Amino acid sequence: MGKKIGKQSIKIESKPKIISAFSVVGPKEGEGPLSSFFDLILKDDLNGQKSYEKAESSILYNAITKCIENAKLKEREIDFLFAGDLLNQISSSNFAARDLDIPFFGLYGACSTMTESLSLAAMVMDGGYINYSIAATSSHFSSAERQFRFPLEYGNQRHPTAHWTVTGAGAMLLGKEGNFPYISYVTVGKVKDYGINDVNNMGAAMAPAAIDTIKQHFADTGRTPKDYDLIATGDLGRYGKKITLKLLKEYGYDIESKYIDCGEEIFDEKQSANAGGSGCGCSAVVDCGYIYKKMLKGDLKKVLILSTGALLSTTSSLQGETIPGIAHAVAIEYGV
Amino acid sequence: MGKKIGKQSIKIESKPKIISAFSVVGPKEGEGPLSSFFDLILKDDLNGQKSYEKAESSILYNAITKCIENAKLKEREIDFLFAGDLLNQISSSNFAARDLDIPFFGLYGACSTMTESLSLAAMVMDGGYINYSIAATSSHFSSAERQFRFPLEYGNQRHPTAHWTVTGAGAMLLGKEGNFPYISYVTVGKVKDYGINDVNNMGAAMAPAAIDTIKQHFADTGRTPKDYDLIATGDLGRYGKKITLKLLKEYGYDIESKYIDCGEEIFDEKQSANAGGSGCGCSAVVDCGYIYKKMLKGDLKKVLILSTGALLSTTSSLQGETIPGIAHAVAIEYGV
Numbered sequence: 123m124g125k126k127i128g129k130q131s132i133k134i135e136s137k138p139k140i141i142s143a144f145s146v147v148g149p150k151e152g153e154g155p156l157s158s159f160f161d162l163i164l165k166d167d168l169n170g171q172k173s174y175e176k177a178e179s180s181i182l183y184n185a186i187t188k189c190i191e192n193a194k195l196k197e198r199e200i201d202f203l204f205a206g207d208l209l210n211q212i213s214s215s216n217f218a219a220r221d222l223d224i225p226f227f228g229l230y231g232a233c234s235t236m237t238e239s240l241s242l243a244a245m246v247m248d249g250g251y252i253n254y255s256i257a258a259t260s261s262h263f264s265s266a267e268r269q270f271r272f273p274l275e276y277g278n279q280r281h282p283t284a285h286w287t288v289t290g291a292g293a294m295l296l297g298k299e300g301n302f303p304y305i306s307y308v309t310v311g312k313v314k315d316y317g318i319n320d321v322n323n324m325g326a327a328m329a330p331a332a333i334d335t336i337k338q339h340f341a342d343t344g345r346t347p348k349d350y351d352l353i354a355t356g357d358l359g360r361y362g363k364k365i366t367l368k369l370l371k372e373y374g375y376d377i378e379s380k381y382i383d384c385g386e387e388i389f390d391e392k393q394s395a396n397a398g399g400s401g402c403g404c405s406a407v408v409d410c411g412y413i414y415k416k417m418l419k420g421d422l423k424k425v426l427i428l429s430t431g432a433l434l435s436t437t438s439s440l441q442g443e444t445i446p447g448i449a450h451a452v453a454i455e456y457g458v
Numbered sequence: 459m460g461k462k463i464g465k466q467s468i469k470i471e472s473k474p475k476i477i478s479a480f481s482v483v484g485p486k487e488g489e490g491p492l493s494s495f496f497d498l499i500l501k502d503d504l505n506g507q508k509s510y511e512k513a514e515s516s517i518l519y520n521a522i523t524k525c526i527e528n529a530k531l532k533e534r535e536i537d538f539l540f541a542g543d544l545l546n547q548i549s550s551s552n553f554a555a556r557d558l559d560i561p562f563f564g565l566y567g568a569c570s571t572m573t574e575s576l577s578l579a580a581m582v583m584d585g586g587y588i589n590y591s592i593a594a595t596s597s598h599f600s601s602a603e604r605q606f607r608f609p610l611e612y613g614n615q616r617h618p619t620a621h622w623t624v625t626g627a628g629a630m631l632l633g634k635e636g637n638f639p640y641i642s643y644v645t646v647g648k649v650k651d652y653g654i655n656d657v658n659n660m661g662a663a664m665a666p667a668a669i670d671t672i673k674q675h676f677a678d679t680g681r682t683p684k685d686y687d688l689i690a691t692g693d694l695g696r697y698g699k700k701i702t703l704k705l706l707k708e709y710g711y712d713i714e715s716k717y718i719d720c721g722e723e724i725f726d727e728k729q730s731a732n733a734g735g736s737g738c739g740c741s742a743v744v745d746c747g748y749i750y751k752k753m754l755k756g757d758l759k760k761v762l763i764l765s766t767g768a769l770l771s772t773t774s775s776l777q778g779e780t781i782p783g784i785a786h787a788v789a790i791e792y793g794v
Contacts, residue, residue, distance in 0.1 A: 125587045126537065130561045132587060173777050201462065202646060210546040211771035212566045216649060220769075220782045225466045225646035227574060228769075228784075230548045230566040238563060242578065249585045251461045251468060269773075310538060310561035313552060433556075433564075435547035437605075441509050446556045448564075 124248045128342025130335075131309040138247040139302040140294050140454065142193035145411035146181045148263065148289030151399070154389045159411040160290075161188065167264065167289050175209060176217075178262035178291075182207065183218040185291040185410075186258050193295050200224045200295070201252035204239035206231060207260045207402050208287075209269060214260050224256070232431030233328075233357050234311065235259040236292060236406040237450040241308040243296050244452065253298060260291035261401025270321075270436060281322035283361050285400030288388060292406030294414070303417040303456035309339040313433065315446035321439055325362020325385075325397055328430040331447035332358060333369050335428055339451045340375060347377040351422045354413060356405035356429035356449070357385035359397030384408035405429040417456045425454045460584045464678025466671075467645040474583040475638040476630050476790065478529035481747035482517045484599065484625030487735075490725045495747040496626075497524065503600065503625050511545060512553075514598035514627075518543065519554040521627035521746075522594050529631050536560045536631070537588035540575035542567060543596045543738050544623075545605060550596050560592070568767030569664075569693050570647065571595040572628060572742040573786040579632050580641040580788065589634060596627035597737025606657075606772060617658035619697050621736030624724060628742030630750070639753040639792035645675040649769065651782035657775055661698020661721075661733055664766040667783035668694060669705050671764055675787045676711060683713040687758045690749060692741035692765035692785070693721035695733030720744035741765040753792045761790045 124135045145160045152163030162184065169184075171177040182205065190197060203222065206229035207214040219226040231238035239257035247255055264274055266287035272278040280286075296305070314334050318327040332355050340346060347353065358366055363383040370377055384405040385398035409427050416422045430449040439445070460471045481496045488499030498520065505520075507513040518541065526533060539558065542565035543550040555562040567574035575593035583591055600610055602623035608614040616622075632641070650670050654663040668691050676682060683689065694702055699719040706713055720741045721734035745763050752758045766785040775781070 124585060175773055175777065206566060209771065210773065211568065211769065213769075213771040213774045216769040216782055216784075217774065217779065219784075220649040220651050223648065225648055226784065227578065227646070228566045230542060230564045232547065242563065242582075245585060246578075246581050249460060249468075249581060310563070312559065312561055313556040315556050433547065433549075433552040435545065435549040437511055437546065438549045438553065441511065443553065446552055448552075448555075448562065 130338050131307055131342035132245060133307055134244050134248050134305050136248045137304040137306060138244050138296040139300050139304045141297040141300050141302050142189050142295040143410040143414040144185045144189035144192060145292045145407040146185045146290060147407050151288055151290055151388060154393060156388055156412050159415050160407060174262050174264035175213060178260050178265050179214040179217040182214050182258060182260035182291040183221055185293040186218065186222065186256060189293040189295050197223045200254045200256055202227060202246060202255045204229060204242050205258040206235045208232060208266055231448060232433050233400055233402050234429040234431030234448050234450055235402040236409055237427055237429040237452045240294060240452050241310060241450050244305040244308055247296050255296050256293055258293035259402040259406045261287050261403035263287045263289045266401055280396055283323040283397050285324055285359050285385060285397045286395035287401035288399040288404040290403030290407040292410035294410055303454050305452055306455050307343055307453035309335055309342060309451040311335045311449045313446045313448050315444055317444045319444045321434060324400060324432045325359040326365060327432045327445035328358055328447040329362045329365040331449040332366050332428055332430045335449040335451050336370060337373055347375055347380060350380055350424050350426050353377050353381050353426045355383045357400040358383045358430055359385040361397050420457060423456055423458050427452050466674050467643055467678035468581060469643055470580050470584050470641050472584045473640040473642060474580050474632040475636050475640045477633040477636050477638050478525050478631040479746040479750040480521045480525035480528060481628045481743040482521045482626060483743050487624055487626055487724060490729060492724055492748050495751050496743060510598050510600035511549060514596050514601050515550040515553040518550050518594060518596035518627040519557055521629040522558065522592060525629040525631050533559045536590045536592055538563060538582060538591045540565060540578050541594040542571040544568060544602055567784060568769050569736055569738050570765040570767030570784050570786055571738040572745055573763060573765040573788045576630060576788050577644040577646060577786050580644055583632050591632050592629055594629035595738040595742045597623050597739035599623045599625045602737055616732055619659040619733050621660055621695050621721060621733045622731035623737035624735040624740040626739035626743040628746035630746060639790050641788055642791050643679055643789040645671055645678060645787040647671045647785045649782045649784050651780055653780045655780045657770065660736060660768045661695040662701060663768045663781035664694055664783040665698045665701040667785040668702050668764055668766045671785040671787050672706060673709055683711055683716060686716055686760050686762050688761045689713050689717050690763050691719045693736040694719045694766055695721040697733050756793055759792055759794050763788050
């Protein structure tokens with residue numbers, strides 16, 4: 123049984139193991155620099171479905187079911203599914219859950235969903251009363267463009283600081299037994315809003331939340347950047363990453379030598395993704411693909427992942443609201 | 459520390475107490491039969507805000523802060539806030555959380571959010587490492603009409619089996635100490651879809667999920683309808699309630715003598731709410747107002763509450779999808 127540490131962190135004493143992880147990405151992500159780490163690269167970003175929304179739901183379903191299959195488990199053995207996505211009413215997750223025989227908690231944390239779902243799955247596992255839980259999320263470039271920006275058919279021009287929503291889904295399966303990377307700490311984020319209202323600069327909108335949660339994680343746990351081999355924010359992109367580095371340095375934490383942003387890593391500059399990747403799927407596939415596999419290989423031993431969410435809605439933006447952000451941190455360790 | 463019972467239920471051994479609850483409703487709800495049980499009745503359903511969306515967020519904020527205040531606690535003493543709502547990107551909850559200094563988990567379970575948030579709050583409390591958590595949700599007639607149906611200005615006619623979204627917000631604060639109603643069991647729902655595609659008959663769409671969770675609660679816990687003084691579904695309304703009663707009877711559970719639906723209770727037939735109330739706020743204010751106060755008075759000792767959610771999106775409906783539903787059950791006891 124864990125304990126609360128400081129103001130926002132939980133030490134997960136039972137150290138739930140990530141016994142399986144699965145990542146699915148679209149064709150563009152499959153052409154990026156992390157290509158070799160993804161479990162499934164789609165040839166067709168519709169995944170055989172009739173709409174982008176149905177496609178997104180189907181890849182989330184794929185990620186969850188393959189994750190279970192790879193752990194040699196059955197759906198009915200999974201106690202809880204924690205999932206969410208970017209679509210209105212988290213329809214990708216709801217329709218994926220409809221086809222799964224697993225008790226389901228629907229979440230909304232925008233692009234922070236991977237670590238939101240993982241935090242909850244870890245905390246509930248730590249209660250000691252369940253055996254397996256799944257944390258999962260997805261996003262799709264074309265469903266997100268239609269909902270948050272413009273339908274693709276408009277041929278809208280993209281702003282230099284705009285992100286490219288990742289088409290992808292990731293799932294992690296937590297269990298009690300086995301020799302796998304395990305979760306040691308969770309730091310739960312607060313909603314932060316520093317008055318950014320530029321919907322084409324999500325990195326700046328999310329950076330304050332990322333900075334706040336990283337700072338709080340160090341303050342609560344007594345850890346420092348030296349304790350980690352890698353600190354990976356969700357999808358701040360190259361501009362949000364710069365802000366985060368700079369401000370954390372001002373707060374006395376220099377993370378530069380071990381810091382990556384999943385949004386910056388997933389696409390090559392040649393791929394015209396501007397600020398970098400975003401969407402719930404961005405940190406999900408980098409965490410479930412690249413980071414998890416690097417940990418299994420022994421290349422990374424202590425990692426802090428932080429998915430970062432911009433909590434705007436098109437309605438709130440039209441009503442003159444600024445863009446709040448949130449970030450949750452999860453510390454994963456292996457072979458330490 | 460609790461334990462898993464049967465397939466979908468958790469026995470919450472630590473019995474977290476509902477040390478405070480607060481309900482805010484709009485003027486129409488304040489004219490209904492449960493009027494005397496609500497803590498705050500708005501005179502103006504805009505609550506002094508410039509939009510219905512901002513109004514909804516403000517009443518959720520009111521419910522949460524008053525709930526904390528009534529327990530003589532401070533915001534900073536609350537470990538976690540679990541909240542969600544019906545609006546796209548749960549904007550009511552995100553903007554309410556922005557003004558609160560509390561680590562936040564955003565949820566989406568449509569109208570099942572009150573028991574979804576309460577289930578998670580109770581399970582995390584049961585881990586033993588936190589002192590206080592809040593479960594909260596809201597809905598607003600006018601923001602929901604604009605988003606899911608038509609802007610009010612259209613003067614659209616309402617279908618006889620349509621619901622009237624409740625303007626209201628409810629919050630419950632869980633703590634470890636004191637003589638208060640406590641949570642004994644949680645039964646986590648699965649997504650159920652029996653092929654209903656009539657967006658004007660949400661009761662029929664949600665009934666299968668309610669039936670499944672009630673049935674599973676009895677199967678898992680060994681309890682029967684006799685063990686409860688009251689079983690209250692969220693917002694099936696008068697038509698969904700009939701289906702639920704009939705089918706549960708066929709499954710061998712006669713709950714008729716102790717069964718209410720919050721959607722049917724909140725409005726009088728004279729109030730032209732057709733099938734009854736709906737929205738996350740419906741079960742929230744009936745649970746936080748009527749049921750909680752009846753328990754404190756000793757009029758009810760063992761209650762099973764089930765908020766019920768219809769997981770449609772306007773996009774999924776336009777793409778020919780049917781309407782999935784979900785329901786989570788929470789057993790509350792006092793003076794037993």
